[in-house]
Amino acid sequence: MALTLLQILPLAALLGITTLNASPTSANEPWISHYGGGISWGYEKAQIDNFAIQIMHDPDLIGYILVYSGADSCRGEAQARALRIKNYMMKARGVPWNRVMWKDGGRYTGKGLEIFHLGFDRTIVRFPDFPHEPPPKGQIIPECRTKRSAR
Helix, strand or coil, X not given: CCCCHHHHHHHHHHHCCCCCCCCCCCCCCCEEEEEXXXXXXXXXXXXXXXXXHHXXXXXXXXXXXXXEECCCCCCCHHHHHHHHHHHHHHHXXXXXXXXXXEEEEEECXXXXXEEEEEEEECCCXXXXXXXXXXXXXXXXXXXXCCCCCCC
């Protein structure tokens, strides 16, 4: 289940975003793109490519990857996805390591991963704290196993 516009708007308000588009409307306003984690790798690479192009186009922009894990996500899934995105940006698109950051945004009550690409001016003193919902008391986040391919 993807985040609804009503769920995205508080995050946008926290970041000072007045429009949800692919480029900032002013020098101090971050831009945002958002998609759910259940997309194909090909589609995700297209999203990441656009993100990398925006970062590389503006030397004062720092890319920020924010990944929320849903109620059915596995332990470490958000971190693994954020690192996969960052590594792709650095290795395939040539974004310098110090121009892209990532953060596990915590959990939310929906299902699946929610991924945000944010662009901040590098002169920002402190990145904002992002809202999240802690898991319910007593909830155990499962360890998921990945299938190993035969080599």
